[in-house]
Amino acid sequence: MDFSLSIEQQLIKQNIIQFAQNELNQNIIERDKISEFPRELWKKCGSQKLQGLAVSEKFGGAGLNAQSTIIALEALGYGCKDGGLNFSICAHLLACIIPIWKYGSEEQKQRYLPDLCNGTKIAVNAMTETESGSDVFNIKTSAKKYKDGYLINGVKAFSSNGPVADNILVYAITDESKGFHGGITAFLLNKNTAGFKVGQQYEKMGLRTCTISELIFENVFIPESDILGGIGAGAPIFNYSMEWERIGIAACHVGTMDRILEETIDYAQKRNIGQQAIGKNQAVAHRIASMKTQLEASRLLTYKAAWNIDSKINNAIDASITKLFVSEVVTSVAYESMQIYGGNGYMTAFEIERTLRDAIGSTIYSGTTDIQKNIIARWLGL
Ligand SMILES: Cc1cc2nc3c(=O)[nH]c(=O)nc-3n(C[C@H](O)[C@H](O)[C@H](O)COP(=O)(O)OP(=O)(O)OC[C@H]3O[C@@H](n4cnc5c(N)ncnc54)[C@H](O)[C@@H]3O)c2cc1C
Known part of the structure; x- marks a missing residue:
């Protein structure tokens, strides 16, 4: 090793x-x-x-x-x-x-x-709908055969990059009788396709420079040449993309935690209260020691999951373990850092409150914490 x-x-x-x-x-x-x-x-x-x-x-x-x-x-x-x-x-x-x-x-x-x-x-990836977030099996957007292609109808929710996207990867039902595995197909289109429009743009807590919206499909015709991976291949495509997303975003969080940790140590060394640096208080030092431990564990999980991809080893459980752990930990590291910054941490200028707001979303997108636990439990035979 x-x-x-x-x-x-x-x-x-x-x-x-x-x-x-x-x-x-x-x-x-x-x-x-x-x-x-x-x-x-x-x-x-x-x-x-x-x-x-x-x-x-x-x-x-x-x-x-x-x-x-x-x-x-x-x-x-x-x-x-x-x-x-x-x-x-x-x-x-x-x-x-x-x-x-x-x-x-x-x-x-x-x-x-x-x-x-x-x-x-x-590009934007459009799977979630208002009635099917965690329950992706329950999407309603449909694609019906029409001439040499398909007509798509439906509304997608919470589509990151939606308002600015040129290309859309959308998942729709092509055969209800087959359910999620075999019944869902991935389609590609560009924003100028007739019948497609961007719906409401959401205001959100964090990640505010990534705009996010509904996407509306009204009789959008997509030729067969823009079906991705064949009819009914939506489930493996979506699952594969989620494995990459869970690991890739975790990697970004590892970098963010590394930076926050360095900045927090620096702050704890320089901020003097009661004639000593706040980092000399065990309560503060222990918070930082935990942050370091969480960072290193996150890094190892992320590297291992990436190694699985290169080694072509089934990665579903490791991707979910990584996502579950790193999303919870990046939120906690940002929160602990804010506590160490005290009142300054709560103020916009110190940028830690933004990092905390950005971090919290990670426990929801790409499947919530509960859903990652469901996936891990399923792979354990439960
Ligand atoms: C910032 C952000 C960006 C996003 N970007 C995209 C995107 O680009 N494309 C896209 O398609 N989607 C995107 N999403 C949507 C995201 O994938 C969903 O919000 C997420 O899967 C949760 O679905 P939901 O919001 O419908 O919550 P719900 O499914 O309504 O869940 C509500 C609560 O119930 C719990 N719950 C639900 N079902 C179960 C269960 N079976 N077992 C245990 N607990 C359960 C959940 O864990 C959660 O706590 C984004 C979301 C956010 C916040």
């Missing part, structure tokens, strides 16, 4: 941290306040191939394996303080690009991937 990073991985990490620190951290407080998606920064990220980390170079990506992709996302989470932008990139890469790259035809990959990898275009 070797836990060290290769020279190439160290360089990837250093370069992304440097890029993110230099280019992505201006005006975050302001754009968080007004929930503004930073399109110019998105393009800059595209110039670094951040949106196409795992995709082969032939289709415009960076050609990294899963372990190096995860190290790159960790570096992004460390260097970039804009949790919304990090989340936008992850949702786009892990739940949209990776499914196209893995399940798309050669022609679909040529048509969609280069612009999605280089920051020209933005």
Whole structure:
């Protein structure tokens, strides 16, 4: 077992941290306040191939394996303080690009991937509906055969990148009698397709620079050439994308926790109360020791799950364990850090309250904490 990073991985990490620190951290407080998606920064990220980390170079990506992709996302989470932008990139890469790259035809990959990898275009993954979030088996959006394609009808909820997306990956029922496994199909379309529109945009607690909305489909015609992975292949495509998403976003959180920890230690060493640094109080030092332990455990889980992908080992249980643990821990690390900052931590200017608001969403998206426990229990035969 070797836990060290290769020279190439160290360089990837250093370069992304440097890029993110230099280019992505201006005006975050302001754009968080007004929930503004930073399109110019998105393009800059595209110039670094951040949106196409795992995709082969032939289709415009960076050609990294899963372990190096995860190290790159960790570096992004460390260097970039804009949790919304990090989340936008992850949702786009892990739940949209990776499914196209893995399940798309050669022609679909040529048509969609280069612009999605280089920051020209933005993608959204649309599965959730108002009556089916945790219960994804219960979606109502339908796709009925029509001429040489399908007509899609339905409304999707909570679609990250929805208001700004150019390409949509939408899941719809093609055969109700088969249920989720075999009855659901993934379709690709672009935002100008007749009958498609963006619905209400949601205001939300955190991740505010990643805009999120409903997506409305009214008799949207999709030709057979834009079916992803074949009729009825929606379930394995969705599950595969969720495994990547659960691990990839966790990697970003590992980077974020690493940064918060460093900043919190620095604060605890410099803030003097009662003639000594607050870090000299065991209560404060113990909080920080727990944060460090949680960070290191998160990193190991994330690296192992990425290694599973590269080793082609069934990853469902490890992806859920990683997601469950890291999403709870990043929330707790941000909360503990806020406590150590005291009143300053509650104030916007210190940026820790935003990190906490951003972190909380992670216990809900990509399947809630309860749902991860259900998945883990199922794999244990319960
Ligand atoms: C910031 C954010 C971004 C998102 N981005 C996207 C996106 O890009 N695309 C997309 O398709 N979706 C997206 N979602 C939707 C997300 O996947 C769902 O919100 C999530 O799966 C939970 O579904 P729900 O909101 O309907 O909650 P519900 O399913 O109503 O759950 C409510 C509560 O009941 C619990 N619960 C429900 N069923 C069970 C059960 N069987 N066992 C135990 N507990 C249960 C849940 O754990 C939760 O605590 C996003 C959500 C958020 C918050």
